[in-house]
Amino acid sequence: MSIPLAQHRTKRIGRAVAVASIALLALSGCTANTTSNPAGGDAQGDASSTRTIIDHTGEEIEIPAEIDRVAVDQIPIASTYTAFFEGEAPYLVGMSQAVVDSLEGTVAADIAPELLEVETGYYDNGELNVESLLELDPDVVLYNASNAEHGELFEKAGIPAVGFKTQGDPAVTYTEWLRLLEDVFDEDGKMDEVIEYGAGIIADAREKNAQIPEADRKDVLEITGYKPGTLTVQGEPEFFGTFWLDTANADNAAIGAQQPLSEVSSEQLLQWDPDVILLSGYGHSGLLPEDVLGGLEGVDLSTMTAVQEGEVLSTRLGWWNWFTPNPDAPLVAHWIGAAVYPELADPEALDQLTREYYLEVYGYELSDEQLEHMYAGSYSAEVDR
Template sequence: MRRRFPALVIAGALALALVGCSANTEAAGPASDTITIVDHTGNEVAIPADIQRVAIDEIPLASTYVAYQEGSAPYLVGMSDAVVRSLEDTVVADIAPEILDVDSGYYDNGELNVESLLNLDPDVVFYNANNTGHAELFAAAGIPAVGFSTSGDPTTVYQDWLRLLEDVFQEPGKMDEVIARGTEMIDAAAARTEGLADDAEQSVLIIFNYSSGTLRVAGETPFFGYYWLETINADNAAVGAQGGLAAVTAEQVLAWDPDVILIGGSGQAGITPEQMLSNTVDGLDLSALRAVQEGRVFSNDLGMWSWFTPNPDAPLIADWLGKVLYPSRFDDVDLIAETRDYYQDVYGVELSRDQADSIYQGLFADE
């Protein structure tokens, strides 16, 4: 049976950086106007001690930010237009509608305009730690910038983001219960799939996006989809596909013939299970696949964010994957009740049963 690799082994460098992040947060003094933290680039960053204005550049941090702020989006003054538009279809927009009203004008045709960002007078900007180009622009403009890593296992990356937010806002331990709960839920889901015979492990193809005739799937390179399949003990059907987001042909998919197809969150994937099952996807005929013929094509409407990328819904994603891939091992999991309870405790929002059910596109309505 294929061995699963612990997240701390796979993303060891990131974990070490985070240890440093927590251990090296230090105030410049009781009366200081700044503090110094270590972000996910490993660099020391001086930021205001009293943060009142936050901009988020490029990274899908907004839903985790709302989770950290217990169901609201205080201090947030700017995000890219693409992120704001994507948030319109998420539950986070219902939880914290003010997040849709932030300024998005500091991007011109998708390009960062630092002068426009300066007009927002941000105390700090949160950015993708991998984007060194933007980091240099922020430094040149004198804007304190904190890098958040988007690399590694999405079952823990959102936790890393929460910990770094603790450092930024000088609230050590604030997310202890949320992180402990999430870890317990994900570990419990993973434990349910241990001991599977090799021929019982499901062959799964994760489709992230279909656009302009190009199909992108979770390849064999460690990336978000890769880690999710490792967590739930499933085989990646995309054998030989290189890259975390691998461009593949219909002929390759037909040759792989997966047991199950999982499609990225509604609205962002450019393709739905209904279209695939009815063979109405323009330019893509996958009707010969066993997964299509047996109706084993699944997706979800957006919860807090697209579910295969880092976001604080991760503990629910683990059980959703378990229920669609190994239903007999998860038949006692009431995912609708679990989702309502999780949203109440973590985000401070009371979902109706219909709202919770809609996230799963009615898949568990009869349970």
């Protein structure tokens, strides 16, 4: 099941300081420029020199040639960032408190505990405070490319900001994030082997999941949010869950839900009556299978087929939330098929693949307890784990 890297990569200690010419994201088709400071000096070694890259907004962005302080705004990039640095999170000085809270208690805190130690004070009740961010003195901010308002705020404040796309197939998006990080840190091609390794695992998963005949495809409901009386689900328009259901060879039960994330009543949910319910965990619904099986305030799902048969599963696996773009996507591709179709499940093989993957990508050896925690509540009741 696993496709080993050409060589086993060890955990990198320290930082890469080479400042050389870089290859930009493939879709941009452009090259980077290095500019010396007005007073002169070597662009290779002068801390005030800059480089120009193209981010996912399609704009040219001037960033420092040497980056020592990184802040994050509105993108769940912590796992991708840590994979880029092979199990560490150097230079990261700020994220939102909500993200930090979500990472607590996950394997992320074990692999890179420094993720929990970053500054979070540049948000006021969840709203970005640029003045507070300026006090943090970041060299660059990594932000949601779809949020043009924040992009303008960073530009007006004179903060170099690189936009990362947050749409599309998450199994592809994480590779595009890795490529853009190559540009940001001027390390062209660093992620070639990781990306190739993951692509092979995903192809293997798709081939396995394709064994399910068309007539046996299951209807799956993805719950992404909850408040008393109302649930938010993955609707018909394209969103992260769309691609994962395609990978699983399953159908979206939420027929007629017109928004990517649609609020619906329990009456509507009962009409859909899905075969399987997937709960989008950390940072989204916050629900666990036992919450739904035990009864939710204002939402009665007790007569649903999935609830009665115990087919309510969590996606709060691995680092944070496996439905968002993240480097664990190759593992998601294998897990989701096994989650929806118990006949495809092989927990022992997936545990072994997960061990190998974390060692190769993060330089981290998972314990039995960590694996048990990662996959808790993520298999059908029919599967003996």
